[in-house]
Amino acid sequence: MAGSLRPFRFLAAFQAVVDGAALAATARRAESIGFSALVIPDHLIEQLSPVPAMAVVAAATETLRIGTFVVNNDLRHPAVLAQDMASLDVLSGGRLEIGIGAGWNRPEYDAIGLPFEPVAIRVERLTESVAVLKGLFGDDPFSFHGGYYTITDHDGQPKPVQRPHPPLLIGGGGRRTLSLAAREADIVGLAPRQLSGQRVEPRSLTLAATEEKIAWVREAAGDRFDRLELNVYPSSWEIVVTDHARAEAGRVVDHLRARTGIELTEDEVLESPHLFIGSVDTLVDKIQGLRARLGISSFMLGEVDELAPVVERLAGT
Numbered sequence: 001m002a003g004s005l006r007p008f009r010f011l012a013a014f015q016a017v018v019d020g021a022a023l024a025a026t027a028r029r030a031e032s033i034g035f036s037a038l039v040i041p042d043h044l045i046e047q048l049s050p051v052p053a054m055a056v057v058a059a060a061t062e063t064l065r066i067g068t069f070v071v072n073n074d075l076r077h078p079a080v081l082a083q084d085m086a087s088l089d090v091l092s093g094g095r096l097e098i099g100i101g102a103g104w105n106r107p108e109y110d111a112i113g114l115p116f117e118p119v120a121i122r123v124e125r126l127t128e129s130v131a132v133l134k135g136l137f138g139d140d141p142f143s144f145h146g147g148y149y150t151i152t153d154h155d156g157q158p159k160p161v162q163r164p165h166p167p168l169l170i171g172g173g174g175r176r177t178l179s180l181a182a183r184e185a186d187i188v189g190l191a192p193r194q195l196s197g198q199r200v201e202p203r204s205l206t207l208a209a210t211e212e213k214i215a216w217v218r219e220a221a222g223d224r225f226d227r228l229e230l231n232v233y234p235s236s237w238e239i240v241v242t243d244h245a246r247a248e249a250g251r252v253v254d255h256l257r258a259r260t261g262i263e264l265t266e267d268e269v270l271e272s273p274h275l276f277i278g279s280v281d282t283l284v285d286k287i288q289g290l291r292a293r294l295g296i297s298s299f300m301l302g303e304v305d306e307l308a309p310v311v312e313r314l315a316g317t
Contacts, residue, residue: 005291005295005297006229006291006295006297007317008287008297008298008299008315008316008317009036009037009229009297009298009299009315010034010035010298010299010300010314010315011035011036011038011039011067011069011231011233011300012030012035012037012038012039012301012302012303012304013038013039013040013041013069013300013302013303014026014027014038014039014040014057014303014304015041015043016046016047016048017046017047017048018048020056023048023053023057023060024056024057024059024060025060026304027056027057027060027061027064028060028061029304029305030064030304031061031062031063031064033304033308033312033315034311034312034315034316035304035311036064036065036315037064037065037066037067037097038064038065038067038304039066039067039068039097039099040053040057040066040067040068041068041069041070042068042071042075043072044075044108044112045108050068050071051084051088054068054088054092054096055091058088058092058093058095063095065095065096065097066088066095066096067097067098067169068097068098068100069099069169069233069300070099070100070170070171070189071098071099071100071101072101072103072105072108073100073101073102073122073125074103074109074114074125075114077149078128078132078133078136078149079149079156081129081133082132082136082137082156083156083157083158085098085133085160085166086136086137086156086157086159086160087158089161089162089166090158090160090161093161094160094161094162094166096160096162096166097167097168097169097187098133098167098168098169099168099170099171099187099189100126100130100133100168100169100170101126101177101189102119102122102123102126102172102177104198105198106198107198119174120176123172123176123177123180124148125148126170126180127180127184128144128146128147128148128149129148129149130168130170130180130184131144131146132144132149132151133165133168134164135151136154136156137156137159137160137164137165137166138156138164139159141153141154141155142154142156167186167187168184168186168187169185169186169187169188169189169231170184170187170188170189171190172189172191173190173192173193173201173204173213174193175216178190178213178216178217179217179219181217182216182217182218182219182220182221182224182225182228183220183221183224185228186227186228186229187228187229187230187231187298188217188228188229188230188231189232189233190210190213190217190231190232190273191235192204192205199259199260200235200236200260201260201262202236202260202262202263202264203262203264205235205236205268205269205273205274206268206271206272207268207271207272210232210273210296211294214230214294214295217230229297230295230296230297230298231296231298231300232273232290232296232299232300233274233299233300233301234274234275234276234300234301234302235274235275236255236256236274237252237255237275237277238302239276239277239302239306239307240276240277240278241278241283242277242278242279243279245270245277245278245279245282246266246270248277249266249269249277252269252275253265253266253269271286273294273296276301280307280313283307284310284313284314287299287310287314288314
């Protein structure tokens with residue numbers, strides 16, 4: 001069984017406003033530690049825009065991959081996004097990964113007067129966008145006539161270096177989005193579900209909920225399931241390296257109960273694929289266990305230095 005496990009890949013996130021020299025230094029540090037990629041989120045808040053930021057990261061490094069985690073599909077027409085992403089793949093020598101999602105942060109929509117439509121509509125639009133991206137990355141002129149986008153004999157340029165296209169990451173916490181990811185993505189991001197008010201539903205953080213999500217992915221993916229990479233990331237609580245994990249887990253339980261009225265056990269918190277609390281040794285064991293039990297091999301572990309000792313021990317193994 002061990003021989004069939006994917007090697008670990010670790011992603012570091014960057015979300016700040018700094019000059020190019022500081023971003024380049026962060027990127028080189030991520031590369032030296034053993035991170036596979038430095039990824040940039042896509043929000044209309046105090047952070048650098050992902051497209052120019054990724055260009056700086058690519059120019060400063062040799063092997064580090066660049067990526068979005070994740071593009072809000074509703075903020076860009078897919079033909080414009082295709083050109084941006086293909087350009088980055090060319091500039092980086094084929095080191096791009098495209099994380100894309102249906103959008104979730106309603107305050108950003110409200111701030112710019114963009115309708116925040118029901119999730120079904122946002123996922124339908126994302127589904128069309130993925131089809132357009134793949135079509136425009138192809139070799140020939142592409143046409144598409146959907147409910148949201150119309151493309152007529154357009155030859156997307158430039159073409160990406162990676163063929164047929166850079167790896168696509170689609171993430172979500174609900175069955176509709178995860179089924180789309182299972183059918184169309186190369187990397188499936190297993191995310192918690194959202195309650196109203198941008199609150200995470202605590203039960204969706206648990207190991208049992210993650211097992212259920214993977215079952216949805218397996219059913220929708222069919223024969224392509226074994227080719228998919230599964231990814232998780234921290235949510236709802238900061239990463240905490242401590243020798244007193246159970247006490248910290250108790251604080252997480254209290255926090256989630258106060259926000260949602262839903263109570264997890266301390267064991268559920270410590271086992272959660274989205275909560276990283278414990279010593280370096282126990283976190284190494286946890287990550288290895290998630291791969292052995294669930295097949296999860298891709299982990300976005302916050303900022304570069306948050307779990308650097310874990311990455312140094314496990315990257316590529």
